[in-house]
Amino acid sequence: MRTNPERRQALIDAAIEVLAREGARGLTFRAVDTQAKVPTGTASNYFSSRDDLLTQAGGRIYERLTPSDGTLASVHEGARDAARLKELMHEVVGRVSAFPTGFLALLELRLEATRRPELRAVLTQRIKADVDFNVSNHRESGLPGDDTSVKLLMLAFNWLILERLTLPDLYDEEEVHRIVEEAVDRVI
Structure with a gap:
């Protein structure tokens, strides 16, 4: 090799x-x-x-989707309220949506993982590590919401990003903004 x-x-x-x-x-x-x-x-x-x-x-997709050190550090700055959490969630949706081929490729890999146990094991381990990282980071941040809130927001925003990338005319930017705001309010 x-x-x-x-x-x-x-x-x-x-x-x-x-x-x-x-x-x-x-x-x-x-x-x-x-x-x-x-x-x-x-x-x-x-x-x-x-x-x-x-x-x-x-x-590699996860490497490219990982927030910068500056973004990670900013989680611990500013107010510890719902408004700050909304800002951070807008950043996540924007950052992941800005790498559309990565997100779509990851979806393809997830579908392929249903047929390939080794790939399923790798993706399960990687995605579990991502969930655990986000939950841990959220706990340390002091922002509102608990572990389940983080998981619910991850699930909701993953689907929102899927909608944006596969059906881009379904929601305009104003509606995406409202959905993110409302999701945070309802979950926390």
């Missing part, structure tokens, strides 16, 4: 784009090579199997 980390990352990013555009069935080494604009056969030199590529793409 090749070890050029920049090339590997470019191939994984290309795989994310292919997943979002073509779905899991369209994810082939050749499609990744074409997307990454590298010679045919390059991806197969970096990944031992298609499953390896799927798994690494899932991990």
Whole structure:
């Protein structure tokens, strides 16, 4: 296996784009090579199997969706009230929506995980770690709401983001804003 980390990352990013555009069935080494604009056969030199590529793409999506250190630090700044929580939730919805191919590729991976136990195990572990991180971060922040509130907001906003990306004309920006505000009010 090749070890050029920049090339590997470019191939994984290309795989994310292919997943979002073509779905899991369209994810082939050749499609990744074409997307990454590298010679045919390059991806197969970096990944031992298609499953390896799927798994690494899932991990990379989460790397790219992780908030910046500045955003994470800002959670602990300012007021500890519903208004501040709403600001943070707007940031989450905006940040995740700004990486549409990542979110759509993750959905493809989740569907593929229903047929691939190893991928299911990896995604379950990664998503559980994400939920646990968000719950823990929320507890430490002193913001209103409990562990269940965090989980409910995650579930609600994941679906809201799905609607925005797959049916973009369903809700305009004003309505998305209202939904985020109302979801926070009702959950906490």
